[in-house]
Amino acid sequence: MLRIFYTSGLTLMIVAGLAAQPAFAETPNQILSSIQSEAKTVPGFQGFSAERGAIFFKTQHGKEFSCTSCHTENTAAQGKHASTGKAILPLAPSANAERFSDPAKVEKWFKRNCNDVVGRVCAAQEKGDVLTYLLTVKK
Amino acid sequence: MKRILIWDVPTRLFHWLLAISFAVAWLTSAKDQWLSVHTFFGYLMLGLIGFRLTWGVAGGHYARFTSFLYSPMTGLAYLRQILSGGGARYVGHNPAGSQAAYLLLALGLVVGVTGLFTQGGEEQHGAVAGMVSFTLGRMFKEAHEITAILMLLMVFGHLAGVAIESWLHKENLPLSMVTGMKDAPEDAPASKPYRLTGALMLVVVSAFGGWWFFYALHQPIEARLGYQVGGKDVPHVAFVGAKLPDNAQWREECGSCHMVFHPSLLPARSWQKMMAEQDKHFGTDLALDAAASKVLLAFMVNNAAEKSATEAALKINGSIKPDAFPLRITETQYWADKHRDIAESDWRLARVKSKTNCAACHLDAEAGTFEDAAMHIPR
Structure with a gap:
């Protein structure tokens, strides 16, 4: 009898735990594949490259800031906003599970930060390269 | 002549504790961040005066009002005698000294009560918040300041009286207020010491101080989102203010790039302008979607400075010209006035760096309350 109570309680907890997960939660790989399906619409797409992503991430694009100005060279560590000094949590999914889990946030930040760093909207190729690179960063 | 106890233990304790309270409260009135100490001694002073009024009825012989019930005219007449080199010696309060005692008690009461209402009004804190x-x-603050000055003048008058009297009658009056002993005529009654009441006073005052400083100075700030202000000397927040309206989406959106500046720090028209110009928000295009923009703007407008939720809100709003639309809090006159005396070297401190980093010194900045006692320059 006790055992039934125990197992049903456990089941209930698991169900409640699952229900508490936000509905939009995705994994970085799911987000990457949706970027990929967007990138495929461009003729000549040949997949993403972590190497290209790293270069894009670390170099300036004709503007004052690069991605590393705020996220630093080590994306597994905490960053710092280049003008306000506000701490920025790690960007690499290996160090911060919340990163690249909400498509709406991913879209918002790519839009805002690409504008700051590149001065335009990023291409799906560029976004995919950067995410591929970030997924290779180990904690 | 015989040497007997004149001032009982509670009367002496009252005298010195009142003197300390007044002195410390006076000295800590200069800076906002000492407010918790200033207020403590204000409450203590009120408590002491309340005790003294009771003790004037229930205390030792020379502590009772009946032993020094002189009219102001008698006091003045005595003062004239003293100044012309005469004047009889009194074992207890003399007619002039008793006037000083009454006036100091009355002024102390007014200073304390007006202080209480200043605190309740300006800070929305304390017993009458x-x-x-x-x-x-x-x-109330005006009245508080004026009566405090009058009280200081009265203290100087009292000190001058003690000095003149001590010199004239060749006795050490301040020492008598420590030991309680004085030379008295044979028929003068001695006072009982009332040591137990004195001990009880000390216990109550210490307990009050312990509770106050434990409570006021050891409330850690919890919501210092993202800022690396920490370290071994992280100061504590005194006087945590009333909780201001909050909004999770606003905190998330605004707080991801900079400190969250509570809507109460700028008027509604500033927030409206800021959101209308969000594509050039200090060099960045916020690109917030319509739904988010609407939620944020509503929260900011509904809780803007006009609502006077805090002292800072009221004073910032009052300092902005009606036709001005400041987008930076640092552009407002009140901000400029309040930060005028901050040294350039303090602005350059590693933990401060930017004037947008309110939370470096205002420990409750993230909550928006900006309490006087929650200020601390992280030198």
């Missing part, structure tokens, strides 16, 4: 408006609080 919420009962007085900011505007009324300001009037």
Whole structure:
């Protein structure tokens, strides 16, 4: 009898735990594949490259800031906003599970930060390269 | 002549504790961040005066009002005698000294009570918080300052009287207030010491101080989102203010790039302008979607400075010209006035760096309350 109570309680907890997960939660790989399906619409797409992503991430694009100005060279560590000094949590999914889990946030930040760093909207190729690179960063 | 106890233990304790309270409260009135100490001694002073009024009825012989019930005219006449080199010696309070005692008690009471209402009005803190408006609080502050000055003058008068009297009658009056002993005529009654009441006073005052400083100085700030202000000397927040309206989406959106500046720090028209110009928000296009923009703007407008939720809100809003639309809090006159005396070297401190980093010194900045006692320059 006790055992039934125990197992049903456990089941209930698991169900409640699952229900508490936000509905939009995705994994970085799911987000990457949706970027990929967007990138495929461009003729000549040949997949993403972590190497290209790293270069894009670390170099300036004709503007004052690069991605590393705020996220630093080590994306597994905490960053710092280049003008306000506000701490920025790690960007690499290996160090911060919340990163690249909400498509709406991913879209918002790519839009805002690409504008700051590149001065335009990023291409799906560029976004995919950067995410591929970030997924290779180990904690 | 015989040497007997004149001032009982509670009367002496009262005298010195009152003197200390007044002195410390006076000295800590200069800076906002000492407010918790200033207020402590204000409450202590009120408590002491309350005790003394009771002791004037229930205390030792020379502590009772009946032993020094002189009219102001008698006091003045005595003062004239003293100044012309005469004047009889009194074992207890003399007619002039008793006037000083009455005036100091009365002034202390007024200073304490007006202080209480200043605190309740200007800071919305303390025993009468919420009962007085900011505007009324300001009037109480005027009265508080004027009566405190009068009290200081009275203290100087009292000190001068003690000095003259000591010299004239060749006795050390301040020492008598420590030991309680004086030379008295044979028929003068001695006072009982009332040591137990004195001990009880000390216990109550220490307990009050312990509770106050434990409570006021050891409330850690919890919501210092993202800022690396920490370290072994992280100061504590005294006087955590009333909780201001909050909004999770606003905190998330605004707080991801900079400190969250509570809507109460700028008027509604500033927030409206800021959101209308969000594509050039200090060099960045916020690109917030319509739904998010709407939620944020509503929260900011509904809780803007005009609502006077805090002392800072009221004073910032009052300092902005009606036709001005400041987008930076640092552009407002009140901000400029309050930060004028901050040294350039303090602005350059590693933990401060930017004037947008309110939370470096205002420990409750993230909560938006900006309490006086929660200020601390992280030198």
